[in-house]
Amino acid sequence: NSFNKTILELQVFNSNKNLRLVDYQQSYFYQQKRKKQRRKWFKFIILFLLVTSVIAVIVPFARATTFNEELLTHTSLVAVNPLIQGPQLLFTHPDNRQHATLPVDITANVEVNGLVAYVQIKQVFINPYNISVSGKYQFPLPESSAIKHLTIKVADQVIIGQIMEKQAAKAVYQQAKKQGKKASLVQQQRPNLFTNNIANIPPLSKVVVTLEFIMPVDVTKNSLNESIFNLRLPVAITTRYQSIHDQKTFDEPNSVASFHTTKETLQRIEYSAQAMPKAIADNHTAISITLNAGVGISTIKSASHTIQTKALDNQQSQHLVTLQNQQTTAKQDFEISWQLKASYEPQVSSFTEQIGDEYFTLLTFFPPESEQVSTLSRDIIFIIDTSGSMQGSAIAQAKESLQQAILNLGPGDSFNIIAFDDNVSLLFAKTKMASRHNIEQAQQFINHLQADGGTEMYRPLSQALVMAKDQQQTAKAIRQVIFITDGAVANEFELMQLLEGAQANFRLFTVGIGAAPNGYFMKKSAQFGRGSYVYIKNSEDVQTQMTALMRKINHPAITNISLMFDSLIHQETEVYPKKITDLYMGEPLQITVKSKLPITSVQAMGDSAQSPWYQQVIVDDSQSSKGISTLWARRKIENLL
Numbered sequence: 001n002s003f004n005k006t007i008l009e010l011q012v013f014n015s016n017k018n019l020r021l022v023d024y025q026q027s028y029f030y031q032q033k034r035k036k037q038r039r040k041w042f043k044f045i046i047l048f049l050l051v052t053s054v055i056a057v058i059v060p061f062a063r064a065t066t067f068n069e070e071l072l073t074h075t076s077l078v079a080v081n082p083l084i085q086g087p088q089l090l091f092t093h094p095d096n097r098q099h100a101t102l103p104v105d106i107t108a109n110v111e112v113n114g115l116v117a118y119v120q121i122k123q124v125f126i127n128p129y130n131i132s133v134s135g136k137y138q139f140p141l142p143e144s145s146a147i148k149h150l151t152i153k154v155a156d157q158v159i160i161g162q163i164m165e166k167q168a169a170k171a172v173y174q175q176a177k178k179q180g181k182k183a184s185l186v187q188q189q190r191p192n193l194f195t196n197n198i199a200n201i202p203p204l205s206k207v208v209v210t211l212e213f214i215m216p217v218d219v220t221k222n223s224l225n226e227s228i229f230n231l232r233l234p235v236a237i238t239t240r241y242q243s244i245h246d247q248k249t250f251d252e253p254n255s256v257a258s259f260h261t262t263k264e265t266l267q268r269i270e271y272s273a274q275a276m277p278k279a280i281a282d283n284h285t286a287i288s289i290t291l292n293a294g295v296g297i298s299t300i301k302s303a304s305h306t307i308q309t310k311a312l313d314n315q316q317s318q319h320l321v322t323l324q325n326q327q328t329t330a331k332q333d334f335e336i337s338w339q340l341k342a343s344y345e346p347q348v349s350s351f352t353e354q355i356g357d358e359y360f361t362l363l364t365f366f367p368p369e370s371e372q373v374s375t376l377s378r379d380i381i382f383i384i385d386t387s388g389s390m391q392g393s394a395i396a397q398a399k400e401s402l403q404q405a406i407l408n409l410g411p412g413d414s415f416n417i418i419a420f421d422d423n424v425s426l427l428f429a430k431t432k433m434a435s436r437h438n439i440e441q442a443q444q445f446i447n448h449l450q451a452d453g454g455t456e457m458y459r460p461l462s463q464a465l466v467m468a469k470d471q472q473q474t475a476k477a478i479r480q481v482i483f484i485t486d487g488a489v490a491n492e493f494e495l496m497q498l499l500e501g502a503q504a505n506f507r508l509f510t511v512g513i514g515a516a517p518n519g520y521f522m523k524k525s526a527q528f529g530r531g532s533y534v535y536i537k538n539s540e541d542v543q544t545q546m547t548a549l550m551r552k553i554n555h556p557a558i559t560n561i562s563l564m565f566d567s568l569i570h571q572e573t574e575v576y577p578k579k580i581t582d583l584y585m586g587e588p589l590q591i592t593v594k595s596k597l598p599i600t601s602v603q604a605m606g607d608s609a610q611s612p613w614y615q616q617v618i619v620d621d622s623q624s625s626k627g628i629s630t631l632w633a634r635r636k637i638e639n640l641l
Contacts, residue, residue, distance in 0.1 A: 087139040087235075089125040089198075089207060094133075101125055106235055108334070110289040111626055113351045114364040115217040115590060117231055118148075118626035125207040137196040137209055140234045145215040146630055153208040154201055214627040219588060226339060226369060227586050229293070233334040235285050287334055289321040292625075294349020295366060296341035304335040316341070317349075342369045346558055346583060348604055350619040353628035359598045360628040361619060365589040367557040376556055376609045377412040377477040379431050381464040384446075385485035385513075387421040387455040393539065394514035395451040398484045400542045401511060405482060406442050408550035409434035414470040414477065417442055420460040421453030430468040457489055458498065465504045476607075478582075479506040480553055481529065487518025495521070499528035505560070507531045507582065509553060511546075527638070530581045555585035558606040558613050563591070565602060572596040576635035592632035 089101045103123040111118040127133060141147070152159040201207060218230040291300070296316045300309050305323055312318035321336060340347075347366040352359060382405060384398055402417070409415055413434045417427040427445045432438050464481045487510075489495065499508065508529020510522040513536060526533045531553075536545045559582045565573055574594045583589045583606070593599065602617045 087123055087137070087209075090136040090138065091127065091129065091201075092134045092136070093129065094131070101128065104284075106285040108233055108235060108285070108287045110231070110233070110287070112217065112231065112289060112291045112293075113625040113627065114292075114294050114349050114362060115219070115229070115588060116351075116362065116625075116627045116631055117215050117217055118212070119215060119233065120210065120212045121233075121235070122208065122210045125209070127201045127203060127205050127207065130203045132200050132202055135198045135201055135207070137198060137207075139196075139209075139211065141213060142215045142232065142234060145213045146634060147211070147213045148627070148630060149210075149212040150196070151210040152196070152198060153206075153210075154198065155205040159198075214630050219586070221586055225586070227367075227588075228337050228339060230335065230337045231289075232336075233287070235287075235334055285334075287323050289336065290318070291321055291336075291338065292318045292351075293338065293340060294351065294364060295343075295347045298339050298341045300336065300338045302334070302336045304332050307336070340366060340369065344368050346613070346615070348615055348617045350602070350617055351625040351628055352598070352619060352621045353624050353626065354598075354621075355629045357596070358629075359595045359621075360632050361593040361595065361599050361602075362625070362628045362631065363563075363591045363593070363602065363604070363617065365558070365561070365583050365591070365604075367583050367585050367587065375410065375412070375554060376559065377474050378410075378414075378480050378554070379469050379473055379477040380409070380413060380415045380480045380482065381418060381431065381467060382406075382415065383418045383420065383460050383464055383481065383483045383485075384449065385421075385455065385457075386419050386449050386451050386453070387488070388452055389455060389486055389488040390451040390514070392451075394486055395449070397536060397539050397542055398513045399446050399449055400539065401484055401513070401536065401546045402446050403443065404543050404546040405550055406439055406446070408547060408554070409439065410554065414473040415442070416467065417445060418460045418464060419445075419449055420456060421451075422456050423453065424456075424460050424463065426463075430470065431473065432470050433472050455489055457485070457495055458491065461495065462498060465498075465502050465506055478556065478559060479504065480531075481506055481508045482511065482549075483508060483522075483525070484511045484513060485517070485522070486514040487512065487521045489518065489521065492518075492521045492524075496524060496528055499525060507553070509534070509549065511536060511549070527577065528579065530579045532581070552584050552587065556582040557585055558583040558608055561589075561604065561606040563593075563602055563604055565595075565599060569595055569597050569599055573599075574636075576632060576639055578639055590631075592628070592635050594629075594632055 087103060087106075089103075091101060103125055105122075105124040107122040109120045121139075123139075125135075125137075127135070137152075150160075196209070198207065215231075218232075220228050220230060222228050287305075290312075291297070294317060297319060298316075300307070300319060300321060306325070307321055308324050310320045312320055343366070345368055347368075349364045349366070351362045351364075354360075382402055384402055386395065386398075390398060406415070411434065414431040415434055415438075416431045419425040427442055428438075461481075461483070465479075469477065469479075506529060508526055509531040510526045510533045512519060512522050512533065515537075517535060519533075519535065522535075523533045534545055534549050536542055561580045561583065563575065563580075564570070572595055576592050580591060581589060598621050599619050600621065601619060604615045604617055606613045
């Protein structure tokens with residue numbers, strides 16, 4: 001049929017061809033197709049890498065833009081009542097509003113020598129704007145700290161801080177700012193808050209602030225009456241209220257301060273809490289502490305962070321302290337505390353620092369940590385101010401303080417009370433032993449005191465320095481004068497001359513009473529009298545403060561301390577404090593020395609309750625300790641003021 005015929009013809013036709021089998025994957029068409037696919041995947045990979053890189057670079061700034069948008073919604077709140085985040089950098093935007101940025105990284109390196117900590121804190125900020133702006137850096141320094149160095153790196157420019165007179169510093173800063181130069185200006189706004197103006201910060205650039213300062217180590221007591229040494233670094237991003245009258249800047253020299261009542265302030269804080277700035281990126285903090293107590297350490301703890309410690313010497317006096325996690329988010333301040341190994345004898349540590357051709361030495365006296373210390377007999381004279389300036393709550397606090405002090409007298413103590421206004425009233429003609437009968441007389445004397453008349457301090461103070469002792473009192477009893485007053489006097493210089501020129505061996509402790517006591521006079525008087533100053537602000541603190549003072553002065557571990565150096569060095573030394581105070585239980589004592597030659601040893605002498613005390617201190621000058629020269633300078637300034 002026709003179908004079969006067609007097949008036959010086709011077979012005949014095919015049989016006449018010379019056929020070859022070809023692999024289709026090697027064909028020209030397929031090779032071109034594969035090249036196109038490879039080019040497509042290569043372009044896709046390149047595009048993916050580009051997108052990933054761009055995202056990695058711009059995410060922080062995108063987050064900053066979101067942060068700025070959120071801030072703009074609260075601008076009216078922040079402008080009325082800004083919350084200072086410490087530390088932070090406030091950018092002054094052309095919209096005439098200040099926007100806060102928190103550091104993205106904080107690195108703290110601390111060197112502790114005895115009771116002095118040398119701190120270096122490095123903080124990194126980012127300018128999230130596409131324009132050059134000025135900024136104000138704010139940092140909360142610990143109280144009683146002193147700045148050593150300040151370095152600010154803006155983009156590739158490094159600004160090194162210099163100490164200048166206040167008005168001159170303002171002028172230099174304004175001139176540099178007008179010229180478009182990068183400049184900074186530091187000023188202290190409050191005792192523990194410093195601000196630093198930075199001009200002309202380039203767009204999208206980093207600002208690295210490196211701050212170096214020294215701060216004291218605090219000493220407290222635990223429930224077992226043991227000494228605890230504490231150090232606290234303000235690295236947390238915490239809220240700090242700033243009222244309107246603190247907002248004056250050098251860019252607004254004519255701004256007018258506004259003041260608010262306490263009630264208004266509290267309302268504003270609560271209302272503005274939602275306007276707190278956010279970090280551009282997650283904040284990280286790294287902390288490293290080299291702790292050198294100079295004597296053996298028994299325990300090291302941190303109530304705020306998990307730490308790890310490593311002993312650096314066989315005496316366990318030096319340790320390296322770091323965070324267990326290498327970096328942590330700065331949610332709270334860093335706190336560290338340590339205790340010394342128990343000792344039944346006073347211990348003395350020494351640290352040195354060389355600056356140029358001058359040598360500075362720090363001697364730290366640690367009292368014994370023992371309850372078996374004998375108590376020295378005391379001959380105590382209480383002077384109470386009953387002048388007209390003490391009327392009201394001040395005289396009530398003073399009388400309560402005196403009543404509390406009388407109850408803390410021991411059986412081996414002798415005492416007297418001098419009340420004064422423009423006249424002087426004495427409880428006894430001379431000091432008498434603290435018998436039950438004499439204490440009852442003293443309590444009646446105190447109850448009848450009233451505030452009236454003028455303020456004549458010279459006569460009662462001079463009488464207290466030369467008053468005769470009770471015949472039953474020992475010759476070694478220490479004359480302690482406790483002066484309770486608001487210090488409202490005009491002849492401060494005359495009174496200080498009296499104290500400085502007094503030949504009697506006495507200790508003067510001043511107790512400030514009232515809302516605004518004369519702190520300068522009372523501190524200087526205590527300095528001349530080798531004592532200390534206590535300020536009691538609130539009546540509810542009277543019992544606690546007076547009990548603590550009486551407990552302290554009841555236990556001098558070493559009295560009449562003196563130092564002796566090598567004959568070649570002795571004439572070239574400058575020691576502060578000039579009048580060395582006694583060493584009391586639970587209260588270490590620091591003495592700073594400047595010398596032309598290095599000090600290799602010091603002979604320390606004094607009196608304990610049982611016998612004379614002596615210790616030779618070998619000074620290790622092989623390693624320089626930071627901050628000793630600054631501490632010596634501060635002690636000298638305190639002596640001169």
